[in-house]
Amino acid sequence: xxxxxxxxxxxxxxxxxxxxxxxxxxxxxxxCNYYMRFDMKNEKAENGEMYQSATHKDLTKYxxxxxxxxxxxxxxxxxxxxxD
Ligand SMILES: [Zn+2]
Numbered sequence: 540x541x542x543x544x545x546x547x548x549x550x551x552x553x554x555x556x557x558x559x560x561x562x563x564x565x566x567x568x569x570x571c572n573y574y575m576r577f578d579m580k581n582e583k584a585e586n587g588e589m590y591q592s593a594t595h596k597d598l599t600k601y602x603x604x605x606x607x608x609x610x611x612x613x614x615x616x617x618x619x620x621x622x623d
Contacts, residue, residue: 544612546602546613547620553604553607555609556607560606562602563597563598563602564597565595566598567594567595568596
């Protein structure tokens with residue numbers, strides 16, 4: 540039985556394992572110009588803006604612990620707390 544967890548600003552770690560990081564599943568899509576050089580030294584070409592035009596989409600409503608992978612809280616509760 541999974542217990543219900545609600546995000547609060549006092550929450551600093553995973554209540555299950557104490558890890559301080561969580562993740563949400565996202566998909567992203569976009570287009571970019573991928574810059575290359577004639578001399579094939581591609582690592583010197585600038586591609587830093589590659590992801591700026593990508594759009595990100597949350598795939599899940601819940602945040603998951605990045606260590607124990609347990610489902611934690613609704614990510615909306617986290618976003619709402621940020622804008623309180
Ligand atoms: Zn955990």
